[in-house]
Amino acid sequence: MKNKEAELREKHEELTSLYEELTASEEELRQQFEELIKQQNLLKISEERFRLSAEGSNDMIWDIDLENGQQYFSDRWYELLGHEIDESENMFDKWLSLIHPDERDYVKKAFEKHLEGNSDFLKCECRMQCKDGSYKWFLIRGKALFDENGKALRIAGSFTDISDRKKYENQLKENAYHDYLTGLPNRLALYENFEKYMNTCHVKTMALFFIDIDNFKFINDTMDHFVGDLLTGLTQII
Structure with a gap:
């Protein structure tokens, strides 16, 4: 009889311990779930803030993952240049092909210099061809993300239409000379x-x-x- 009681007591203690472990695991899962919801909400707010900032700035936003080749160019890109969206295209190569021949090498060298870690930021100006054959001036800005070995993993930035500014600068130069x-x-x-x-x-x-x-x-x-x-x-x- 005593052996039965001892065995039952031992089983009870095991079940109690298991229950406490399950309760602790449930609490931990609940906390993890709440943290996940919190992070999702923060991500949603961040994405909304990014979208509003991009639309409000009137700039074209771009993002290139140098590891897997994924590329993002905002809709504003197509609106300003008049080109249609084609997700099958390599947008970076497409963009380079639209740069005016006089500035193409200069822009490539600016990219290479930054991706090699020889400049803090990417910043250059160039003309880009619209669908109707005309050219617009753009200010290109960007910043790369590097790993601990100095290898560029990702680069993102913006295009700003500066055609009006260039026109004004040329007019000032014309008036001065x-x-x-x-x-x-x-x-x-x-x-x-x-x-x-x-x-x-x-x-x-x-x-x-x-x-x-x-x-x-x-x-x-x-x-x-x-x-x-x-x-x-x-x-x-x-």
């Missing part, structure tokens, strides 16, 4: 271009013509702009 009335190069343009020419010219003798037209506005006002245009046309021929 050309006469506002005739559109001809002014004295500042002469000084800078002459210095560049002297630094690259290898001839021993040369001549410089300086033609000054006084009262050009008076000519336009009294003899019509047609005569003034003829005079400015002669300067282009000379």
Whole structure:
């Protein structure tokens, strides 16, 4: 009888211990589940914040996983350039092919420099071809993620349309180096271009013509702009 009681007591203790373990496991699972829900909510908030930021900034967002080749280019990319979405395409190669030939090597070298760890950020400007054949200016910015050995694993960034800014800068340059009335190069343009020419010219003798037209506005006002245009046309021929 005593042996039976001892055996039952031992079984009871085992069941009690097992129950406590199951209760502890259940509590641990509950905490893990709550943490998972919390992380999912944080991820949802983060994704929503990212989406709103991307839409609000009016930039094109891109993300390239250098390990598995996965690429992401936001819809804004297609809106600004006019190209249609084709998920079968390698978007990075597609993007490189759209860069103006004059800037393509420069952009490639900027990417290589950053992915090799020789620059803190990727930042460059280039023209990209739209579907209608025209070009827009873009500021490209990006940042790569590296492993402990310095190998680039991922790179992400944005494209910003700076066409209006470039147009304004070109207009400022035009105004600075050309006469506002005739559109001809002014004295500042002469000084800078002459210095560049002297630094690259290898001839021993040369001549410089300086033609000054006084009262050009008076000519336009009294003899019509047609005569003034003829005079400015002669300067282009000379």
